[in-house]
Amino acid sequence: MTLRTRRTLLFTGLALGLVVAAVVAAGTGQLAIPPGEVWASILRGLGLSNAPETVPNADSALWNIRFPRVAMAVLIGAALAVAGTVMQAIFANPLAEPGVVGVSSGAALGAASAIVFGWTAAGDLVTAGAAFVAGLLTTLLVYFTSRAGGRTEVVTLLLTGIAINAFAGGALAFLTFLGDSGSREEIVFWQLGSLNGARWQEVAVMLPLIAVAITGALLLGRTLDLFSLGERGARHLGVRVEAVRITSIVLVAILVCSAVAFAGIIGFVGLIVPHLMRMAIGPAHRPLLIASALGGALLLLLADLAARTLVPMAELPIGMLTSLIGGPFFFWLLLRTRRRSGGWG
Numbered sequence: 337m338t339l340r341t342r343r344t345l346l347f348t349g350l351a352l353g354l355v356v357a358a359v360v361a362a363g364t365g366q367l368a369i370p371p372g373e374v375w376a377s378i379l380r381g382l383g384l385s386n387a388p389e390t391v392p393n394a395d396s397a398l399w400n401i402r403f404p405r406v407a408m409a410v411l412i413g414a415a416l417a418v419a420g421t422v423m424q425a426i427f428a429n430p431l432a433e434p435g436v437v438g439v440s441s442g443a444a445l446g447a448a449s450a451i452v453f454g455w456t457a458a459g460d461l462v463t464a465g466a467a468f469v470a471g472l473l474t475t476l477l478v479y480f481t482s483r484a485g486g487r488t489e490v491v492t493l494l495l496t497g498i499a500i501n502a503f504a505g506g507a508l509a510f511l512t513f514l515g516d517s518g519s520r521e522e523i524v525f526w527q528l529g530s531l532n533g534a535r536w537q538e539v540a541v542m543l544p545l546i547a548v549a550i551t552g553a554l555l556l557g558r559t560l561d562l563f564s565l566g567e568r569g570a571r572h573l574g575v576r577v578e579a580v581r582i583t584s585i586v587l588v589a590i591l592v593c594s595a596v597a598f599a600g601i602i603g604f605v606g607l608i609v610p611h612l613m614r615m616a617i618g619p620a621h622r623p624l625l626i627a628s629a630l631g632g633a634l635l636l637l638l639a640d641l642a643a644r645t646l647v648p649m650a651e652l653p654i655g656m657l658t659s660l661i662g663g664p665f666f667f668w669l670l671l672r673t674r675r676r677s678g679g680w681g
Contacts, residue, residue, distance in 0.1 A: 343617045343627075350630035357634055358410070358532050361641045362402040368395050369402075405534040408542070409640045410488045410633040412531075412599050413609075415546045415591040420606025421613075421625055422553050425560040426584045427490055430614070431670065433607040434592045436497045437585060440603075441504035443596040446470025448523045450514040463526075464538070464597035471593035472586075474500060479585050488581060490567075529600035529655020531640050538598045549590040550629060556584060557622035565621060567611025602655045604662020605632055613671060 355377065362367040369377075369391050377398045379385035389395060416434070423432045449455070450466035482488050482496040512523050559580055562570040568575055595602065613627040636654070639661070643652040 339618060343623050345421055346613075346616055346627055347623075347630065350627065354410070354630060354634045354637065357641070358406050361406050361409070361637055362398055364641060364645060365402065365495040367393065367397050369392070374398065375616075378381070382513060389643045404536050405531050405638065405640070405644065406541055407536075407539045408531050408534040408598065409637045410537065411542050411546050412602065413632035413634070413636025414550065414629040415542075415595045415632070416605040416636070417609040417628040418550050418553055418603060418625055419591040420590045420632075421610040421621070421628045422556075422560070422584050422588050423606065424610055426581050427494075427623055428563055428566070430611050431607070431666075433604070434588050435603070435606075436494055437496050437588070438478045438500040438504060439471045439589050440601050441501045441508070442474025443467040443471030443593055444473070444502045444527055444601060445508050445511070447526055447597075448511040448515075449601075451519050451522050451526070452511045460536075461541070464541075467594040467597040469661070472589045472597060474504065475585060475589035479582060484633050487578060492637045525653070526600045527655070527656070528653030529602040530643075530651070530653050532601055532651060533599075542594050543596060545590055545594045549587045549594070550625070552583070552587050553591075553625055554622060556580065557620075557625055560584070560621040561619070578671060598656055600653075602636070603659045604666065607637060607669075608662055608665050610633055641672055 359371045359374050363371055363374045373389070373391050373394050376385060376387050376390070377395050380387065380395060381399055419434045420432075423434055423436070424430055427436075444467070445505065446469060447463050447467040449470070450463045455462045455466065459590050478493065478497050478500050479488065481500075482493040484492070508523075512520055559575055562575050563574055563580075567571070571577055592606075608629045609626065610628045613624055613631050617623055617627055636658075639657050643654045643657050646652060
């Protein structure tokens with residue numbers, strides 16, 4: 337089977353799987369809605385059908401609760417997977433993931449500050465805004481702190497990220513200590529990650545940010561391919577390594593902050609999906625980014641469906657679920673990478 341055929345089959349399979357999963361997820365819940373009624377509701381919402389509801393209150397449940405949640409799962413999954421792909425490209429390491437530059441911990445610190453200091457009284461989007469700004473600023477702080485002599489060493493960047501993550505973790509613990517019982521519960525719940533309460537207003541804020549950042553990553557695709565030759569090799573081929581690296585890190589920060597701001601911390605999607613897609617279609621980054629976006633959207637949609645249905649009358653935190661899946665996968669990936677002497681797999 338040729339590489340082109342594998343890519344076509346993968347893209348088609350992921351796209352079809354995403355559509356099927358979206359319909360199933362939208363129809364699953366305390367109010368069970370058949371797939372046919374889900375499609376009919378979509379057509380009614382688009383003004384393409386006048387067929388009456390066959391399930392009472394189906395349109396209200398779908399358009400006010402289910403569809404926004406499905407849309408958010410798709411956007412966040414795609415954002416985290418693309419961010420992971422970009423991180424692995426600029427670090428030339430399949431074990432890299434967005435958290436190494438402090439974006440998730442910075443966003444968590446921003447959200448916790450909003451909760452503890454009562455900024456949320458100004459509106460529901462304040463927590464998300466604080467998380468977004470703090471995550472972006474933390475990422476830029478890590479990058480510019482690790483620069484020396486106009487260049488950024490990858491090792492220094494990683495070590496700086498570790499230091500910032502440690503500081504943010506301590507500050508987060510201090511804020512949790514300062515908060516009252518209600519604030520502590522809210523911080524803990526936010527850190528575990530959840531898509532509960534997704535609204536179209538939040539989707540409308542996320543969509544342009546994620547769309548622009550993914551488009552930017554796709555435009556960098558061919559340049560990212562050259563990073564596999566090493567920093568020196570990329571420079572010899574005319575790549576402005578520092579400019580590409582800072583652009584990539586800003587794109588990663590926008591993607592992850594957009595996701596984390598509204599859903600809390602959801603781990604391992606940016607690690608698992610890019611590696612699996614690379615194993616299937618190779619390391620060329622433009623098709624890899626597209627496959628990762630589709631795969632990440634599908635993975636998070638299925639994880640959210642599992643979080644809503646595994647425990648009757650309860651909802652598991654989706655970040656906890658992805659960590660339970662991703663932890664063993666990371667361990668397997670680490671052993672596999674060591675056996676292959678650091679190969680991309």
